[in-house]
Amino acid sequence: MKRKNMLILALMLIFTLTIPAQGSAASMDEELQSAIKIAKSKFAIPGDYKFTSSISTLGTKKVYYLNWSSPDTTSSTHINVSVDEKGMILNYNKYTPYDYKQIKKLPTLSRQEAKAKADAYIQQIAPGLLKELEYIESNYSSIQETSYYLRYYRVANGIPFYNDGVYISVNRDTGDLQDYSRNWTDGLEFPSATKPITKKEAEAAYVKGLGLRLIYRSTETDGTLKAFPVYVPIYDNSNYAIDAITGEVRRLSNNYYGGFAEDQGLNMREKAAVTMAAGEVQLSPQELEAVAEAGKLISKEEAEKVARAAKFLDISDEFTVDYFYLGNNWPDKNDYSWQLEFKKPADEETGYVAYISATINAKTSEIIGFYRSEQNNEVLKPKNDIEAAKAQVDAFLKEYYPEYFKKLEYNELSSENRVYDNDKRFYFSYSRLVDEVPFPDNGVSITYDNLTGRITSFNLNWYSSISFPTVENAIGLEAAADSLFKNAGLRLEYKLESVENEQRAYADDQAEKAKAVLVYSLDGNKPLYIDANSGVLIDYDGVEYKEPEKVDYTDIKGHFAEKQIMVLADNGIYLEGKEFKPNASITQLDFMVLLSKTLNYYGSDITPKSTQKEVDDLYAFLLREGIVRDGEKQPTQTVTREEAVKYIIRALKYDKVADISSIFNIQFKDKAEISPELTGYVAIASGLGIVKGDGINFMPARMITRGETAVMIYNYLQS
Structure with missing residues (x-):
């Protein structure tokens, strides 16, 4: 969602027009007035909301962006609607501040009920459009979400056209429309589908x-x-x-959408932020000292000498090092590199600041990447066609990287669409070959400036600590x-x-x-x-792909916890497998898997095939949240009823009160059997209706079953 909203905002910023001072302004006023009327006829917009608007172009058509915000500045609600010049509503969004840390509850509406509301909203916004849409079934659901997200694709002649469609989100409790987005290609004719080949x-x-x-x-x-x-x-x-x-x-x-695929335009500071976000690790001063003491890496000064000595970088004495850092070459964690940015003083006449960035392998002293800025020059014309430019690039690789060049394969398909600004720049890509088998994750990428005839960016990616199976x-x-x-x-x-x-x-x-x-x-x-x-x-990581399936256990029909098990599963809270085994005791790990799915845990789903690291990551989260404390991690041990209550009350953040056990009164007949330090936990859980026991006894030391766990978590989400 965030990416989508940022993309819309970016398009607005990129394509926003200045309203002409001539007579067309009057027609724009009429169109704006019409757009406002259309929006207010479709959506409930309070009269006291503040209004702003802007005009943009989306390709060849004008779009009016209409924005309303509530007068409450501390918790402001925002409504955004975009309408094109033909009166088609393209987007609607209503944003109200929400505390995402609050305890999640089970939704009031089912997905089927939300789908019915989404259909009604589409019919209201664009009458007749539903006939041209097909709903995309989804088994995905998560208690973390506040809305159901529903997608529809366009259909013509009974054939899908996935390029176009409608996206909708509906609040899971109120049924209110949160988002509506329509992607539609106007004036498109669809050829007959009566005689396709088999x-x-x-x-x-x-x-x-x-x-x-x-x-x-x-x-x-x-x-x-x-x-x-x-x-x-x-x-x-x-x-x-x-x-x-x-x-x-x-x-x-x-x-x-526009924008270059490679990050060649980033300066070193920006690139550092990008690579850190991608997983590249920047070393602390203590870590740098430890690595340097190992004597395996070149120093910053040595890296600078390597860069200045490189003929193809052409770093004159006017350039000084403006920025540097030593980082790990993610994901190959055995490799390190120096990132250096050289900057030249601003030109006195133009103010242009030239810079060259270089990446040097800190073990081998090889230059594995560089970027040089080029000043815009409207006078220069393209020098070469793509074949001549590639010949120069090949010559560069043969001269400076001969051993790598022998093990490279030119990616003609990857490069054919990378011709920018009417032949002003070319992009070339090469893949590493391993015993004549391409390895596209490694290789070389190069940008060639066809106005100056120089290579402006170069990146060599070559894992040193990887073996290849036969x-x-x-x-x-x-x-x-x-x-x-x-x-x-x-x-x-x-x-x-x-x-x-x-x-x-x-x-x-x-x-x-x-x-x-x-x-x-x-x-x-x-x-x-x-x-x-x-x-x-x-899949992408080499794991066998399994079609997402709706959870459908084969062993819960008629069980007292059948309803709770399935409601939880419908909301993304489930255990892997065809059988739930409702009468079996539950291990601490399985209990935590269910409980973590009610919380803001965004780690990997834990399954029988999960790695130890994935399990450790889950427990690290539970420790941070205070649900499991030091010494309590016992993944394979079964959980008692009072322990289950303890973990749930901690998830509710009531544990500080629960620890004051002397202030609580428990009605269960077997209260003397409850561990003294857990008296408050059981009392709170009982008061909230999370546990009921058998109506008389709580049975604190008895192992809780998987079915009872489902009931307890269901009640916790209803409390």
């Missing part, structure tokens, strides 16, 4: 025209890098598909394709055809040229990786 014919055409290839991928687990061989589509699934009428390869639209037993391309079609599969859908000379434009810039084509495309909702040895579909 799926078998499409599969054969895919193998012949697009095909698969064998590569290595890598993942990092518990600090260790691991490579694994996979079969993947040669061509990007979002850019290429099979024409459903002719069986030929179709090039698809590559339009997407591919001698790989299943082969034919078997891999069969597995891909079986487990991911081709689907019939409409997509946008590629626009000639497409240049990183926002999609609506080409709206008038957009053309829908009927294609067979791989299911983009699934990972498209086939394990080279087993032939199974795997």
Whole structure:
């Protein structure tokens, strides 16, 4: 959600227009007035809210952004509506401050009830639109969310067009509309879908025209890098598909939001922030001293000498080191690098400040990255075509990185769409080869300035502490394709055809040229990786992919806790497996798995296949939250009823009061059997209706069952 809102804001900032001082201002006033009337006819907007607006362009059409805010400045509610020049409502958002740390409760509405409300909202906002939409079923739910998020895709001639659709969020308790977003390509004509080729014919055409290839991928687990061989589509699934009428390869639209993919425009401080966020570790002074004492890394001064001595960097004496740091090369934690930024004093006439940043491997003294700023010069014209530019790049690699160049493969497909500003810049990408098998996670990326004929950015990524398993037993391309079609599969859908000379434009810039084509495309909702040895579909980290399924236990029908177990599961609180085993005692780990899903824990889901680190991360969170205290971590031990109450009361943050046991009175007949230090916990839980015992006794020392745990957590979320 945050990313989406930031994207909308960015587009507003980028494309906002200055209203002309000529006669068109009057027509804009009329359009603005019309947009306001449309918004207020569809949404409840209090009369005392403050109003602001702005005009922007979204591709080729004008959009009016309307904003209302409540007069309460301490807890202000904001309502934002965007309406295009044709009166189509594109977005609606209502934001009210919310305390995300407060205890989550079970929702008042079910997902089915929220879906009915979402349908009604769509009909209210855009009458008749529902007929052109198909709801995307979702099994995802989390107690952490305050709303249900529902998505619909566009349908034409009974065929999906996933590019367009509607997104809605509905408050899980009130049923109020929180967000509405419509992505819609105007004036699009959809070709007939009456005579497509068969799926078998499409599969054969895919193998012949697009095909698969064998590569290595890598993942990092518990600090260790691991490579694994996979079969993947040669061509990007979002850019290429099979024409459903002719069986030929179709090039698809590559339009997407602007901005460069590589971070070449960042200065060193900005890049430091980015790499830190991505996991790169910056060392403290104490850690730097410890590493230096080991005698394995070059000093900052030595790194500076390396950079200044590099002919291709051309760092003159006018440049001084403005910024530096030593960091770990994530995810290869055995490597370290120096980041240095050299800056030149501002030019007296233009004020231009030139800078060069360099990244030096602190073990090998190799320059593994650099970026040089270039002053804009409108007089210069492009020097070379892309072939001549690539020849210069290859010559650079052969001269300065010959051993690496021998083990590189040019990524023609990755580079073909990276021509910027009408041939002013080219981007080139190379993958590392391991015994002739590409390893795209490693390699070289280069940006070439075609106005100056110089390389302006270079990045070498090459893991030193990774081994590659053999591919001698790989299943082969034919078997891999069969597995891909079986487990991911081709689907019939409409997509946008590629626009000639497409240049990183926002999609609506080409709206008038957009053309829908009927294609067979791989299911983009699934990972498209086939394990080279087993032939199974795997995810990004090499783990076998499992289709998300609605939790449906086979052993709870008729059990006293059946309702509570399923309500919790519907809200993302469940234990893995087909059986819940409601009458079995529950281990501390399983109890904490259920309890953590009611809290703000964003770590990995704990399953029987979880690593020890993932379990340790969960307990670290529980310790920080005060739910488990020092000495209480016993994952495999079963939990008593009074211990279960203790953990839940701590989750409620009532433990400080509960620790004053002398002030409480307990009605259970067996209260003498309750541990003295837990008397207050049981009393509070009883008073809140979290526990009832058998109506007479609490049975504190008896092991709690998994079914009783579900009831207790259900009651806790209702308290």
